[in-house]
Amino acid sequence: MKYISTRGGMAPQGFSDILLEGLAPDGGLAIPETLPTVTAEQLQAWRALPYHALATEILSLFITDIPRAVLEGLTREAYRPESFQSEEIVPLRNLDGGMYLLGLSEGPTLAFKDMAMQFLGQVFPYVLRERGTTLNILGATSGDTGSAAEYAMRGKDSVAVFMLSPQGRMSAFQRAQMYSLQDANIHNIAVKGNFDEAQDVVKALASDLAFKSEYHLGAVNSINWARIAAQVVYYFHGWMRATTRADQQVSFAVPSGNFGNILAGHIARSMGLPIRRLVLATNENNVLEEFFRTGIYRPRSAQQTYVTSSPSMDISRASNFERFVYDLVGRDPARVSALWKQLSTEGFFDLSAQKPEFEARYGFQAGCSAHHHRLDTIRSVMDRTGVLIDPHTADGVFVATPLVEPGIPMLVLETALPAKFSEVIEEALGRPVPMPSGLEDLESREQKVVELPCDAASIRAYIIEHAQK
Ligand SMILES: *Cc1c(COP(=O)(O)O)cnc(C)c1O
Numbered sequence: 001m002k003y004i005s006t007r008g009g010m011a012p013q014g015f016s017d018i019l020l021e022g023l024a025p026d027g028g029l030a031i032p033e034t035l036p037t038v039t040a041e042q043l044q045a046w047r048a049l050p051y052h053a054l055a056t057e058i059l060s061l062f063i064t065d066i067p068r069a070v071l072e073g074l075t076r077e078a079y080r081p082e083s084f085q086s087e088e089i090v091p092l093r094n095l096d097g098g099m100y101l102l103g104l105s106e107g108p109t110l111a112f113k114d115m116a117m118q119f120l121g122q123v124f125p126y127v128l129r130e131r132g133t134t135l136n137i138l139g140a141t142s143g144d145t146g147s148a149a150e151y152a153m154r155g156k157d158s159v160a161v162f163m164l165s166p167q168g169r170m171s172a173f174q175r176a177q178m179y180s181l182q183d184a185n186i187h188n189i190a191v192k193g194n195f196d197e198a199q200d201v202v203k204a205l206a207s208d209l210a211f212k213s214e215y216h217l218g219a220v221n222s223i224n225w226a227r228i229a230a231q232v233v234y235y236f237h238g239w240m241r242a243t244t245r246a247d248q249q250v251s252f253a254v255p256s257g258n259f260g261n262i263l264a265g266h267i268a269r270s271m272g273l274p275i276r277r278l279v280l281a282t283n284e285n286n287v288l289e290e291f292f293r294t295g296i297y298r299p300r301s302a303q304q305t306y307v308t309s310s311p312s313m314d315i316s317r318a319s320n321f322e323r324f325v326y327d328l329v330g331r332d333p334a335r336v337s338a339l340w341k342q343l344s345t346e347g348f349f350d351l352s353a354q355k356p357e358f359e360a361r362y363g364f365q366a367g368c369s370a371h372h373h374r375l376d377t378i379r380s381v382m383d384r385t386g387v388l389i390d391p392h393t394a395d396g397v398f399v400a401t402p403l404v405e406p407g408i409p410m411l412v413l414e415t416a417l418p419a420k421f422s423e424v425i426e427e428a429l430g431r432p433v434p435m436p437s438g439l440e441d442l443e444s445r446e447q448k449v450v451e452l453p454c455d456a457a458s459i460r461a462y463i464i465e466h467a468q469k
Contacts, residue, residue, distance in 0.1 A: 001064045003030040003225065006326040007340070008333025014065040016127045019226050020135060022206045022219035028336065029322050030225045036061035037272045040246035047240050051089035052079040054240075055119070055233045061271075062229040066126070074122040083108055083118060090115070090234050092241040092411070095385050098404045099397065102238045102252075102411045105390075109177060110417040110436070111312070112261065113148035115234055116227035120220055121152030128158045134468045135218045138205060138459075140164040140198035142257065143174040143312045144416065146188075149220045154183040160468040161220075162187045164198040164459065167451065169311060172443055173420050179447035186448075187466055193454035196302045196317055204456040211460065215467045222260030223319050231264030232271070239273055242409040251277035251363075253400035253412040255392040256288055257313035259320040261413065266324055269363060276408050277359075280366040281399035283310045283374075288318055292366035295352025297321070299343070309371050309424045310391045312416065328354055328362075367399035374398065378418075378428040388425070388433065390418040 002012035009026025018030040038061075046054055055075040060068055081087045084106040091103040107114025128135055137159060139149060146163040153159045165178065167190040179188050191198050199221070206212055206219065220227070235252065242250045252275060254262040262280050269275040282289045284306045291297045300316035308314055322336060328351060329335040339349045358364045369377070377394040381387055389397060396412040404410045418425050422433045435442065452458045 001036070001062055002033045004033050005029065006031055006322050006333060007337045015063045015226070016065050016130075019123065019127055019224075020218045022217075022221070022223060023203070025209075027207075027340070028333070029223055029320070031323055031326060032062065035267065035270050039272070043236075043240075043246045043273070046236065050087070051233075051237060052076045054237055055079060055230070058233045058236060059119075059229055066123070070126065074126060075119065078119040078122045090237050092238060093387065095381065095387060095397070095412070097401070098406070098408070098410055099400060100242060100409055100411045101387065101389070101393070101414050102234065103414050104234060105414050105417045107148070108151045109144065109147040110420050111144035111148060112413065112415045113144045114151070116230040117145075117148035117152040117220065119230040120149070120224070120226055121156065123226060124153070124159055125156050133216060134158045135160075135216050136463060136467045137161045137220050138202055138217050138463065139219060139221050140195060140202045141178075142166065142195040142314055143170045144420075145221060147174065147178045150178055150181050150186050150188075154181055154186055156185065158468065160185045160187065160466070162189060162459070162463055162466070164189050164191050164201060164454075166194045166198055167192050169194060169307060169314070171311065171421055171423060173422060176443040176445065176447065177420075179449045180442060180445040182446070182448055185468065187462075188449040189459065189462065190449050190451045191454035191459075192451075194302045194305060195315060196305060197454050199319070201454060201456050201459055205460060205463075215463055217463075221319065222258045228260060228264050228267065228320070228323075231261060232268045235265050235268035235275070236273055238411045239275070242411060243274075247274065249274045249276040250409045250411055251275065251279060251403070251405070253279040253281055253396040253403075253410060255281050255310065255313060255396040255413065255415045257282075257285075257315035257318065259288060259318035259324065261415065263320045263323055266327070266362065270327070275363060276405070277363050277365050277403065279396075279400050279403055279410075280364060281396045282366070282368045283308045283313050283395055284368065284370055285314050285316050286368040287316050288321070289366045289368040292358055292364055295355040295358075296348055296350050297325075297343075298348035309374060309421070309427075310395050312392055313395070325351070328357070365403055367403070369395045369398045374424070375428040378425065382429065388418045389414065390416040390421050391424045392416050
């Protein structure tokens with residue numbers, strides 16, 4: 001399996017090579033040269049596997065430069081019942097009306113980002129050891145990526161994490177979760193700006209190739225292909241838990257921001273997993289919903305990005321979207337380059353001519369929710385089923401509800417646990433969420449964070465001083 005760039009300017013490379021890189025050298029994103037496919041026989045045979053073994057099967061299709069026996073050890077370590085609350089790792093719960101909840105948030109930071117990041121926490125140190133090198137992970141987080149990366153990498157020698165977070169834009173729980181880590185290799189940097197502005201700083205530093213190579217900069221944001229590959233696994237797992245026969249279809253509803261989670265669903269579907277619909281759900285920051293409704297992609301500025309009650313989706317430029325557009329335009333790198341050039345000069349591109357394919361060929365449907373929809377949904381799911389969902393998951397349930405089809409299970413991805421967003425739950429239900437056991441004192445633990453201006457020069461200076469050599 002070799003990887004190329006969506007913009008055509010990268011010689012084919014192995015998984016371990018692209019693992020440690022952010023953007024491809026031409027500014028594009030790494031994607032498999034050809035996508036692996038699965039057969040009905042494989043699907044049936046994999047039903048009996050525990051999560052880590054299913055992960056080995058699927059990841060070995062994407063990772064051919066790590067011996068299978070090694071990969072088996074990495075997935076076994078990444079997906080241990082002790083880290084994910086149960087033997088199932090990803091439980092499937094019945095809601096009602098044909099809807100199910102795929103529990104992706106049972107990991108150490110209570111959000112779906114752990115699903116991929118726990119694997120990165122195994123595969124990064126392995127590849128670094130093999131190559132005798134170190135890695136300084138630089139990222140920006142709107143909340144959940146940062147903590148998942150930090151919990152996956154804490155205490156790992158050869159890796160340091162520099163995580164930019166937008167000051168005052170995360171919940172108290174999210175802040176406490178990240179900033180309470182005292183490990184020497186974890187650096188929390190609060191910047192005065194929103195997520196997109198913080199990500200711009202990351203992109204600026206990562207595109208300074210001399211700096212990047214001298215300080216071994218790497219990324220764990222959702223453009224990292226290994227994360228997408230690891231996320232593909234739970235689409236297979238969810239399908240297996242919701243069906244008994246290889247010809248049965250399910251649909252997935254995905255609360256979306258950077259288009260990383262649902263891209264993994266698109267990959268799974270393209271590999272031959274019987275997925276009927278991929279329902280993309282956004283909050284008020286509905287750039288992606290607008291694209292699927294109109295065919296026009298028009299990212300918004302930081303000033304036009306709302307602060308919402310589902311903050312992990314407050315994103316107006318979806319960094320993974322380019323990988324999907326690559327497929328939409330017939331895997332033509334010249335067209336992708338032209339579209340992104342147009343984005344930078346005119347601020348939008350128009351694929352409305354292909355709108356009929358979005359659903360008919362790719363299975364996409366889309367919708368968005370407002371704050372009051374999410375509150376109502378949290379209340380009504382609680383009333384009807386006794387299940388408490390978080391505001392991001394509520395967005396998925398709200399958008400999916402009118403789209404459920406008879407006989408087709410609708411699996412809503414639970415992207416975070418409600419304890420992470422207790423303020424919103426309290427607004428919806430009139431009572432806070434009890435802290436999960438072991439985390440009762442989280443918000444009163446000592447915090448370690450530095451405040452820096454949201455500009456590349458300041459962050460660069462800090463990295464130079466604190467990098468893992
Ligand atoms: C990251 C995140 C999302 C959005 O996922 P993308 O892969 O960026 O589309 C949704 N909900 C929660 C809780 C998240 O942490």
